[in-house]
Amino acid sequence: MLSLKQSTLSIPGSDFLRRRSPALYFEPPVFPVVKTSRISIFSLSKPLHISSVESFSPCLKKCLKNSKGKEQSLVRCKAYEADRSEPIKDSTLARSEAARRVKIGTYFATWWALNVIFNIYNKKVLNAFPFPWLTSTLSLAAGSLIMLISWALRIAETPKTDLEFWKTLFPVAIAHTIGHVAATVSMSKVAVSFTHIIKSGEPAFSVLVSRFLLGETFPPAVYLSLVPIIGGCALSALTELNFNMTGFMGAMISNLAFVFRNIFSKRGMKGKSVSGMNYYACLSMLSLLILTPFAIAVEGPQMWALGFKEALSQIGPQIIWWMAAQSVFYHLYNQVSYMSLDEISPLTFSVGNTMKRISVIVSSIIIFRTPVQPVNTLGAAIAILGTFLYSQAKQ
Secondary structure (H helix, E strand, C coil), X not given: CCEECCCCCCCCCCCCCECCCCCCCCCCCCCCCCECCCCXXXXXXXXXXXXXXXXXXXXXXXXXXXXXXXXXXXXXXXXXXCCCCCCHHHHHHHHHHHHHXXXXXXXXXXXXXXXXXXXHHHHHHHHHCCCHHHHHHHHHHHHHHHHHHHHHCCCCCCCCCCHHHHHHHHHHHHHHHHHHHHHHHHHHHCXXXXXXXXHCCHHXXXXXXXXXXXXXXXXXXXXXXXXXXXXXXXXHHHCCCCCCHHHHHHHHHHHHHHHHHHHHHHHHCCCCCCCHHHHHHHHHHHHHHHHHHHHHHHCCHHHHHHHHHHHHHHHCCHHHHHHHHHHHHHHHHHHXXXXXXXXXXXXXXXXXXXXXXXXXXXXXXHHHXXXXXHHHHHHHHHHHHHHHHHHHHHC
16 A cells, blocks of 8 residues: 655646656656635645556547557546545445444344243233134234324335235235234143244245245255254154143144245235335234134134133233233234344344244243253254254255
8 A cells, every 4th residue: 555645735737647658767646636716625734545546448548648649548546544544435334334233133132032022921811811813813903003003103104005915915914814823822722932842843844835836946955954853843742741732733834824924925025115014014904804703703702701801800900911012012023023134134034033933932931930851952952953054054
């Protein structure tokens, strides 16, 4: 890097030229100063460093001839002041990248924390009020209400949608509704940790569906990563102290439904200019319309009234807070996850989802004092490790 100490005198001229000479003499480059009527563009009181030297384009060289008709070499130098450690443009890019990393880290931390809180309150509600269909409906209703208020108050930008948008969203909403209800049914029957251990096997469903229904092929490493996933889930299921077939099947159906949700989402939303937050809001509203009549048919207001009366007598008014909290936190954690997906690659999202599941399993075991055997813990660790390996091999 060259350091040039400049005097404080003004240097006239527009472009600078360096002539080629057969003699062993090199003329020093003359730096231009573009003047206005009062001040020059840069100060001459500080030394400059040359960061790069670039030649002008050939077409411009042809237009510049010396008096003998020979082509002259025209050089452009980029310089920045000596008291800066790097060019201004590079420094700005570095700060922008650092800010982006902080933003993504904040999204991840918020996503994991909200998910842990949701699972805790959701399990508390289901223990006292075992009606998973209504609980699932309340979660979607709370999210829909939050977003409608946000749009009305202009806190969030209202999405621009059309009929085609809702048509492509409909199969996504059906899969999302089935997956959401199935997971809630599972957690009403078994421990939160067991549900999430089984749900960590979702990549296996993704590969099988994509291979046999869509005809996609994967590298051998992807298929090998399924071995610890399936083996770990099977080991955990066989050694689960409070095993329940309904809870196990609910988690499995949830895995399959969310795989189809992801497939429909990728196919239907290509080219759509709807942000992740608004996309999930629209998904919640459509899922709410689909789920409500089924929830009424399966459980019904009469059963809800009796169940709520019993829960109120056992827990007290606190059950109302639990129901509100699980509904609100369900929407918030999903909303943040979709916002994260806007900022990161699918690989990073998969790794974040794996870490989220670990945090939920560990926290639920501690809070609810779930009895676990060492073999069961080993199975969970193997399954989660397989999920991580899958996310790496898939890319």
